Amino acid sequence: MTLRQFFHNRDTSLLATLALIFVSLVWGASFYLTKEVLAEVSVIDFLGLRYGLGTLVTAVAMYPFYRRASKTVWIHGFTIGSIYAFGQVLQTEGMNYASASVSGFMVSLYVAGTPLVGWLMFRTRVAHITKVAVALSLAGAAVLGLRGLALGYGEAMLIGCAIVFSLHVVLTGRYATAKDALALAAIQLMVTGIWLALVAAPGGIGVPHTTKGWVSLVFLVIGSGVLALLAQTWAQSRLPAARAAVIMALEPVFASAVAVGFGDEQVTTRLLLGGALMITGMLLAEVGPSKLAAARLRKANAAKNDDVAARPATKTSGPAGEAGGPTEPTDAAETAGAVASLGAVETTHAVATKEAAVA
Secondary structure (H helix, E strand, O other), X not given: OOHHHHHOOOOOHHHHHHHHHHHHHHHHHHHHHXXXXXXXXXXXXXXXXXXXXXXHHHHHHXXXXXXXXXXXXXXXXXHHHHHHHHHHXXXXXXXXXXXXXXXXXXXXXXXXXXXXXXXXXXXXXXXXHHHHHHHHHHHHHHHHHOOOOOOOHHHHXXXXXXXXXXXXXXXXXXXXXXXXXXXXXXXXXXHHHHHHHHHHOOOOOOOOOOHHHHHHHHHHHHHHXXXXXHHHHHHHOOOOHHHHXXXXXXXXXXXXXXXXXXXXXXXXXXXXXXXXXXXXXXXXXXXXXXXXXXXXXXXXXXXXXXXXXXXXXXXXXXXXXXXXXXXXXXXXXXXXXXXXXXXXXXXXXXXXXXXXXXX
16 A cells, blocks of 8 residues: 555544644644743734744645645635634634633533534434543543633633534534545635734734744644644544544643643642543543444344354255255355355444444
């Protein structure tokens, strides 16, 4: 298998999971670095710079994908890019009025919102084990960051942000295909950058005035902007939206780890317990469906083998080897039975695999 075939193979779920963990890592690190940049520029200028520069980088690096993208991919990219830009504005506005701990928890609500939005829009079935994983992730987010909650303007903006991000994850999973995932991500990033640059343009866009600010901004543009969005879109072409949301819920865990390693945060019981719950939820969402499908396959195969063993021997009208006697099945009969059994196993395997993908 060539490298190109590997990245277009829909069975690369392990690599897709690792890609979403990378997305969670760089998004988590962006919380700490964003504060560095916001000390020098306004929120709107920051968004315009971050995604505007990301658009320029993507336009150069991904130009061939723009050319090959179909009209449908452009429409889909415009749709989810506009939704993502709106979510960024809501999130940034909410963070201006709500505390950092409440903001982290509120944004994490999209983990629960994703399967709900998927069911309301497309009647997408969610496995029970994935629902448990969602509950664990939400509980972990609450333990990790929530220290009191009062609903005000900032919290309302963050709830709206969680709903918008849920819609974004669902539609990304719906629109992203193995063939067009990178083109869809490039178009989405370009649309996001254009919208946010237009919002920031009136009055001019301020820029960082220190080397530290520029270094942080470059990471936010390349790492948590361009690479993260490309990785997320590609991974979601291979994983169900609900599972993807649970994996990406690790973002506050990485944010806390970066804050401890590079900032003034201390390791606390809340941090360890919340992180453990969210990691457990991620592992359950990733490993659970495949284990469940394998168990169903083994059960179906065992039932089929018991059915074959219970079949009566073929009889004729004589003694053994003569007309009227019992006789062993012929080679042709054995071959037919083997083919039928193999077909049943293959069919069961296909059903179980589809159930795992839905989960």
